Amino acid sequence: MLLEMKEITKTFPGVVALDKVSFNLKENEIHALVGENGAGKSTLIKILGGIYKPDSGEIFLNGKKVEFNSPLDAKRHGIAIIHQELMLAENLSIAENIFLGKEFGSPLNLNFHKMVEESKKYLQMLGFEIDPQTKVSKLNVSEKQLVEIAKAISSNAKIIVMDEPTATISEHETQILFEIMKELKEKGISIIFITHKLGEVYQIADRVTVLRDGKLIGTKNIEEISSEELVKMMVGREIKEMFPKYNKVQDEIILEVEDFEVIGYVAPVSFNVKKGEIFGITGLVGCGKSELALGLYGVYRTKFKKFIIDKQPLLELKSPQQALKAGIVLVPEDRKSQGLVLLLDVVQNITLPNCDIFAPSLNIKWKKATETTKKQIKDYNIKVSGEHQKVKNLSGGNQQKVVLAKFLLKKPKVAILVEPTRGIDVGAKIEVYKLINNLANSGIGVILVTSEIPEITGLCDRVMVMHRGKMIEILEKGEITPERILKAGTGLVENV
Ligand SMILES: Nc1ncnc2c1ncn2[C@@H]1O[C@H](COP(=O)(O)OP(=O)(O)OP(=O)(O)O)[C@@H](O)[C@H]1O
Ligand SMILES: [Mg+2]
Structure with a gap:
């Protein structure tokens, strides 16, 4: 041996x-x-x-x-x-x-x-x-x-x-x-x-x-x-359903964009997302899906004809602060550099971006922050030795759950999740999928940006497929199959 x-x-x-x-x-x-x-x-x-x-x-x-x-x-x-x-x-x-x-x-x-x-x-x-x-x-x-x-x-x-x-x-x-x-x-x-x-x-x-x-x-x-x-x-148990899906799409549109362009990255796209909907965006690496997500969050320079969120038109979108204020939250893909402060503990990580909740004046209300963190740990089933464990010492998947927990505390109108299950195990994936359903059912429009085809076919109500910075097509419920996604994602479908 x-x-x-x-x-x-x-x-x-x-x-x-x-x-x-x-x-x-x-x-x-x-x-x-x-x-x-x-x-x-x-x-x-x-x-x-x-x-x-x-x-x-x-x-x-x-x-x-x-x-x-x-x-x-x-x-x-x-x-x-x-x-x-x-x-x-x-x-x-x-x-x-x-x-x-x-x-x-x-x-x-x-x-x-x-x-x-x-x-x-x-x-x-x-x-x-x-x-x-x-x-x-x-x-x-x-x-x-x-x-x-x-x-x-x-x-x-x-x-x-x-x-x-x-x-x-x-x-x-x-x-x-x-x-x-x-x-x-x-x-x-x-x-x-x-x-x-x-x-x-x-x-x-x-x-x-x-x-x-x-x-x-x-x-x-x-x-x-x-x-x-x-x-x-x-x-340690039998898994019956890998992709739980129980969200209810409402008629009301929560986000509508027309000719939305991420300058230098994504050609103008038009689409809408309904309340309660799980709207997928997919395509190969380099297709522009992350850039579109970051554009919708105000990170990149964008241009648009129309941008309406919860019936309110947005005149400009120049920063994540503006996006947040309008009710858009983005959970980033690279948790280590964008999502977490590794040296701080779980309470601090959850509190930090939510100072509007925990520090209405200049003092942070640690008691409230700790209580909320404990609840988030429970709701998201985060495995920690205690709420004051340093995030650095959590396993990768549990770090990812802290990222989700802290961003979603904001109660957004539209949540953009970029590769939310990267690096997490089967059991935790199912929990994240349930969470996505619950988010949608609380009336949020969920935009799921993922390269995992099973997640698209298993969870999404509609999906936009991109190729080389362009939207190729939006597939409706009955059309979402791996073949269709791959065909569009490799540019084999004419852009109409
Ligand atoms: N330096 C450390 N200090 C304290 N606890 C730690 C430390 N490193 C790991 N742990 C804990 O030990 C356990 C095992 O962690 P480990 O990182 O080995 O898991 P893993 O199987 O690699 O998980 P993942 O798939 O999420 O990467 C976890 O409960 C983790 O929180
Ligand atoms: Mg590991």
């Missing part, structure tokens, strides 16, 4: 993150690690990577007991990790990041030229066309993810761990990554792969290990387990 982790236990104040979890990895295998948010996946990986020390338990590499006292220790033993929270040096270039700690040349005489050339090679393997001398701070999340992947494959690791590498990259890039993973496997490298997308598990993994609430539920060969059984192992 290449790697054995035996009876690993790790506790944090108030949480048993791992309770005697054993995990093993064979030579030449891709081993998926799955489980709900907060199950302990990243913690197990951080122990393997020398970031955390386990309270008890042992690690063996090729049968030899090892102990990692630092990330460097783990690296020296041939373990490369792509963490869920990307760990790039923002102020360095792509090439410098890829070769950080393994630079060419002597420390006083670095061979930059060679680093740039070599970086190009790895980036090209990933189909990522970019100058390796670009600063990492200039990249968006998916591009940073690709740099992390390039960095891991360029190290001479025997074991590569990928903690949710596909959460932020597109379907197309995911397929490229899978090809590379297969090549790495051929070359004798073993991969631990964490994902919440079960389709991916079946596409790429040889074995799968399931954790739940810090405990090992089991390890299976992929051929031995159906997806229903796998979901059951993950959530």
Whole structure:
């Protein structure tokens, strides 16, 4: 056995993150690690990577007991990790990041030229066309993810761990990554792969290990387990309905726009959203759907003939403050940079953007804020050790729920949710779907911007499909099928 982790236990104040979890990895295998948010996946990986020390338990590499006292220790033993929270040096270039700690040349005489050339090679393997001398701070999340992947494959690791590498990259890039993973496997490298997308598990993994609430539920060969059984192992119960849908669309229009243009990004579009409706916007990466969403929220420069929200015409839309005032809320996709202050606790995060509610004068009413936060934690089923836990220490999915909870406290007229289920587990996804139904039923118009086709077919009443900055068509209820969406989304339908 290449790697054995035996009876690993790790506790944090108030949480048993791992309770005697054993995990093993064979030579030449891709081993998926799955489980709900907060199950302990990243913690197990951080122990393997020398970031955390386990309270008890042992690690063996090729049968030899090892102990990692630092990330460097783990690296020296041939373990490369792509963490869920990307760990790039923002102020360095792509090439410098890829070769950080393994630079060419002597420390006083670095061979930059060679680093740039070599970086190009790895980036090209990933189909990522970019100058390796670009600063990492200039990249968006998916591009940073690709740099992390390039960095891991360029190290001479025997074991590569990928903690949710596909959460932020597109379907197309995911397929490229899978090809590379297969090549790495051929070359004798073993991969631990964490994902919440079960389709991916079946596409790429040889074995799968399931954790739940810090405990090992089991390890299976992929051929031995159906997806229903796998979901059951993950959530501990049978899931009957993946897409609960019980919203009632009303006749009244809550938002109507005519010839709405996001200058430089999206050509004029006209559409309306009704009270109680779940209106989808979808298309491939780069189609302009996020830009349209941000435009409707006043982030980008826009032009329009008509913009009516709850019967009130809007004359201009120049800032998110104006959008908020008009009753539009946007829940952003990149929770780490746009949604949360990681170093603050849950109460502070929920209070911060809602000072109008909690601080009518200059003093923040912490008691009220704490009470409300407790209610939000309960309503949104957020897994925390207490309302004062730092957001940094929550699992990814629970961070996402805090983002939703804090934005939706505003009681908007129109809620724009951008990729609201990114990185969250099956169980939590269903909860978010219910929440979307409840939002709609409270009379809000919900705009769901997503690249997940099942979410569109399962939840939306109508959907706008975009391609290259243009609206291709709006599909009505009976027309929403994966085929129609893909056809329009790849530009195969004439724009009428
Ligand atoms: N540094 C920390 N301090 C306190 N608690 C922590 C810390 N890191 C993790 N936890 C807690 O340990 C548990 C396991 O978290 P972990 O991040 O391993 O989950 P995960 O399976 O990776 O979830 P996700 O799918 O959401 O990423 C959670 O309850 C989390 O809140
Ligand atoms: Mg995690």
